Structure formats: structure tokens, C-alpha cells
Amino acid sequence: MEHIWKQIDTYAKQWIKQAGTLIKQSFSKELLIQAKSNPNDLVTNMDREVERFLVGKIRETFPSHHIIGEEGFGEDLESKEGVIWVIDPIDGTMNFVHQQRNFAISIGVFENGIGRIGLIYDVMHDELYHAFKGHGAFMNDIELPKLEPVQVKEAVIGLNSTWVTPNKRIDKEVLTPLVRDVRGTRSYGSAAIEMAYVAAGRLDAYITxxxxxxxxxxxxxxxxxxxxxxxxxxxxxxxxxxxxxxxxANPILHSEILNNYVKRDQ
Structure with missing residues (x-):
């Protein structure tokens, strides 16, 4: 069974790089932009083209596998049984449209709900973050070390700017003390990139x-x-x-944020 997963890993890396090439080639073409749920939730013809490309490759090579995709070319699944590919063709579409950088292609491959393969490709920096469960995580050919313990006062964290929720679980009264206590905050506009940066030690935590x-x-x-x-x-x-x-976050920082900030008013 291990050799099958190595095969899946090899194909996934090839396809995500090919998808990145499609995106780079699109910069010389007309970009069609539409809004989805709100004016700031954008989708482009490239989002759809990249997802269509990846879904086509998966279905041709692994017809028994299931697919969840952002742009609707996958399936509407209610069960985590079997092998499931979870695809975001362009994470950070607003950055893609406005900056042509700070976006990524993200793929996760799961078996019965357990993550086996993870890929995040920062296209413009040509940085492929990848992991094969039990075999380590890498940025291109560089193995990423295990995360070091970091306390809140030493941490640089990625934060999403929207914090008020229907049940008021997280609001400004929680966010303000956390922002005050950490060393610094960043927002890159792409969850995939921010999670990759946590894995690489460029950020210490990501919260959204x-x-x-x-x-x-x-x-x-x-x-x-x-x-x-x-x-x-x-x-x-x-x-x-x-x-x-x-x-x-790393386990120590995760516990400190969860217990001392997020849940402190409960």
C-alpha cells in the first residue's frame, strides 16, 4: 500500500507544478473576474481552469478517488470514507488579481479522514511545501525541522482581519490583548501560504x-x-x-493561546 501512496505523491507534485505553469502563462492573457458570495469573494477563469485541470488528472489516473474542490468540479461528499483529494486551485484570489503574488495552489489527500499528503505551491516564489505522512515535510528539497516551542511574547502570528462571530466567542476584547502581547502580527491574504509559513517557522501561529x-x-x-x-x-x-x-501553532503556543486568550472568558 505504501508504494501506491508514493505514486500518488509523485503525481500530485507533478500536477501542482503543471498547474502553476498554467497560472504563470495566464498573466499574458485576459483575466475574467467574477464575484461569488460578496464583492470581495472573487473567482477568476484561472481558478476554474486550474481546478478543472487537476480534477481531470485525478479522475483519469485514480478513478476511484473522491474530490472536493472550491470551484464546483468535485463532489458534494457526506462521508470521509475512501481517498479524498481536497483542492483549492488558487488560494488568495484577491492577491492573484491585484498583486500577481501571495497566492498558492493547495492540495490535501486524505484516507478515511486522515491526512496522508499535503501540498502548497507558492507559484510566484516557486516554493513547493509538501509532506507525506510519516516521511517529513519539505520546502522544495529542504527538509523542514520540527517546530520549536515559542511563547506568546516571542511569537509572530498570522491573523485574519474578521473577528466578530455570531456567538461572540472571539471578539475585539480577545483579539486586542493577544495582539498586544505577541511580538508581531502579519496578514498575507492566503490561508495556505500562512499555514505553510507556520510549518517553515516564518510564522509561529495562524488564526482565522x-x-x-x-x-x-x-x-x-x-x-x-x-x-x-x-x-x-x-x-x-x-x-x-x-x-x-x-x-x-506549535503545541506550547497553541495551548497558551487557546487557554489564556480564546477561552479565558468562559
């Missing part, structure tokens, strides 16, 4: 109120392979079939 499975699937596998903790802001496991909040 609401992500879809395709936003965090690839990063979850990579971060966990370097010893990071990935949960919701309730401390619950991330579910590849469910939208949720996300908190990822």
Missing part, C-alpha cells in the same frame, strides 16, 4: 475565524508533519467536510 476545507486541508498535513497542532478555536479537530475556525 472561518475557513473551508480546501483552504486548510493541505496545510493541515504539512503542519502536523512538523509537530504542529491544528484545531478549531474550540480546540476540536479540523474536519475536511466542514467549514470552521482554525488555530495552528
Amino acid at each position: 475565524m472561518r475557513l473551508s476545507p480546501w483552504d486548510f486541508a493541505g496545510g493541515k498535513v504539512i503542519v502536523e508533519e512538523v509537530g504542529g497542532t491544528t484545531t478549531t478555536l474550540d480546540g476540536a479537530p479540523l474536519d475536511i467536510l466542514t467549514k470552521s475556525s482554525v488555530l495552528i
Whole structure:
């Protein structure tokens, strides 16, 4: 069975690089831009073209596998049984449209709900973050070390700017003390890149109120392979079939944020 997963890993790396080439070639063409759920939730013809390309490759090579994709070329799954590819063709579409940088292709491959392969390709920097469960995590050919313990006062954390939730679980009264106590905050506009940066030690934590499975699937596998903790802001496991909040960090920092900031008013 291991050789099959190595084969899947090899194909996934080839396809994500080929998808990156498609994106780079698109910069000389007309980009069609549409809004999805709101004017700031953008989708382009390239989002759809890249997802269509990846889905086509998967279905041709692994017809028994299931696919979840952001742009609707996958399936609407209710079960985590079997092998599931979770795809975000361009994570950070607004950055892609406005900056032509700070976006990534993200792929997570799961078996019965367990992450086996994670890939995040920062196309413009040609940085492929990848992990194969049990075999380490890498940035291109460089193996990423296990995450070192970091306390809040020493941490640089990635934060999403939207913090008020319907149940007021996280609000400005929680965010302000956390921002005050950390060494610094960053926002790159791409969950996949921010999760890759946590895995690589460029960020110490990433926190956001609401992500879809395709936003965090690839990063979850990579971060966990370097010893990071990935949960919701309730401390619950991330579910590849469910939208949720996300908190990822090394275990010590994760526990400190969860217990001293997120849950301190309960």
C-alpha cells in the first residue's frame, strides 16, 4: 500500500507544478473576474481552469478517488470514507488579481479522514511545501525541522482581519490583548501560504475565524508533519467536510493561546 501512496505523491507534485505553469502563462492573457458570495469573494477563469485541470488528472489516473474542490468540479461528499483529494486551485484570489503574488495552489489527500499528503505551491516564489505522512515535510528539497516551542511574547502570528462571530466567542476584547502581547502580527491574504509559513517557522501561529476545507486541508498535513497542532478555536479537530475556525501553532503556543486568550472568558 505504501508504494501506491508514493505514486500518488509523485503525481500530485507533478500536477501542482503543471498547474502553476498554467497560472504563470495566464498573466499574458485576459483575466475574467467574477464575484461569488460578496464583492470581495472573487473567482477568476484561472481558478476554474486550474481546478478543472487537476480534477481531470485525478479522475483519469485514480478513478476511484473522491474530490472536493472550491470551484464546483468535485463532489458534494457526506462521508470521509475512501481517498479524498481536497483542492483549492488558487488560494488568495484577491492577491492573484491585484498583486500577481501571495497566492498558492493547495492540495490535501486524505484516507478515511486522515491526512496522508499535503501540498502548497507558492507559484510566484516557486516554493513547493509538501509532506507525506510519516516521511517529513519539505520546502522544495529542504527538509523542514520540527517546530520549536515559542511563547506568546516571542511569537509572530498570522491573523485574519474578521473577528466578530455570531456567538461572540472571539471578539475585539480577545483579539486586542493577544495582539498586544505577541511580538508581531502579519496578514498575507492566503490561508495556505500562512499555514505553510507556520510549518517553515516564518510564522509561529495562524488564526482565522472561518475557513473551508480546501483552504486548510493541505496545510493541515504539512503542519502536523512538523509537530504542529491544528484545531478549531474550540480546540476540536479540523474536519475536511466542514467549514470552521482554525488555530495552528506549535503545541506550547497553541495551548497558551487557546487557554489564556480564546477561552479565558468562559
